[in-house]
Amino acid sequence: MAELTDIQSLLQIMARLRDPQGGCPWDLQQDFASIAPYTVEEAYEVADAIDRNDLVELKDELGDLLLQVVFHAQMASEQGAFDFGDVVASISSKMQRRHPHIFGDAAVSGAGEVSANWEAIKRAERAAKGDQDNSVLAGIARGLPEWQRATKLQSRAARSGFDWPSAAPVLDKLREEVDEVQAEFDAAAAGADNRQRLQEELGDVLFVCANLARHAKVDVGSALRLANHKFERRFRAMEAQAQSSGGMQALSLEQQEALWQAVKQAEKGRGQ
Template sequence: MSYSQGIASQTSQAILDALNHLIEVVAKLRSPEGGCPWDLAQTPQTLIPYVIEEAYEVVDAIKSENPKAIAEELGDLLLQVVLQAQIAQEYGHFSLQEVAQGITEKLIRRHPHVFGDVQVEDAEQVRQNWEKIKAAEKGETVQESELLSHKLSRYARTLPPLMAGSKISHKAAAVGFEWENVAGVWEKFEEELGEFKEALQTDDKIHQRAELGDLLFTLINIARWYGLDPSEALQETNHRFVQRFSKVESLAKRPLNQYNLEELEAFWKKAKAQLNQ
């Protein structure tokens, strides 16, 4: 064994030791004898919000380019994987070992140009092979897997709603499902706004939700026409609101609920002006 191989072996063992320790800690937290009541009360369904939240926090950390923050958030996301696997094992469904083996086998199977004798010339050929292999795994023909409705359905099921709406809008427009000009989109917006207002006059929450969804989807289409990313736009607005709200709290001398609306509005304007300087 060479020196470099020895170092790699030691590193791999250290990684395995750390992962095993994490697995043991999670198992202890889920133990009926001396475990944590909160962890014991969790199910795969109750943990869904945490999986989503931790994934977004990983993205935020990556954008910050702070290695320490990235490592911490990846750890939080890894915890969700281990916790889901622990609960599944308790139910007799699958184990973390099966999760790791499954993704390893999938990577090998979908990269025959690396682990087999398939020859590829570029990344596009890799993508095409990937899609063929993926379709075969799911018992579909390549034609079925390439149906646009098939892809749109996957976006709607798996992506955050705003992101899914944006991708669905772009993909549908690319095949001609599109307005002739932006004026048509604005007309659609006015139509959907009117229908939403009408729905609000009723007590039918399902109808109200449907009309609100139509209105939001039309706004997404407007954003696409102007080359804007609605997810980024809303995220920036969220950040601005929090910054201004923080400034309002710093200006206030007592709890905000002790001020009237006019006083709060004055704080808000002052905060906005200060942040714009």
């Protein structure tokens, strides 16, 4: 087997795991659909390591993500569709094609023009494949996390001038949408069966929140990950402090709220 730092070693390991004669039973049972959730999970774990600035963990998580590419390529190779070399050739060709200012004679004035050229090249590629969808929203994958797709839809629409001029009117819109959610909760409390309307109005709130993050130049996923980390950190601290009182379940909601505020103030005192 090649040196472990050589990509060939990983390809050989994956081929052996998928060998019908003596391979790993679990690996042999997998297909594209069953592996796809792991691929998405590994990408998020890469992002988490980056958020925590943990470069040791990032090395391991990038390896896990690379394994997902190798796994999919191995399964495709078994079907005679393509192999890992084809994957490398495809992305190498794409990167050269979409960077004509580096690998060709095009000239650009900055990162904004690079992005504009990238999108123009993508549209040309779709047209070459027979895709006749000329909308500025064309090509936004439906498999993206919905918060990410919302941001992409809004960013594409903004290229046509369909955008708020600043964050202020977005905040006004958010207040309007929250009021509409409140109205649906009031209706539900009065006995109305309005779950569909409530779902729609909550969706509008989330969509506007994504738009607000875009105007603030804040990544929605990163912001939500930070909020999740903060909640988890504070709740675990609450659990630790509540042990002497019989645990969280032994506390009333008012006592739990007081404990939450105490943990929150302690964090502020530490500069967190």
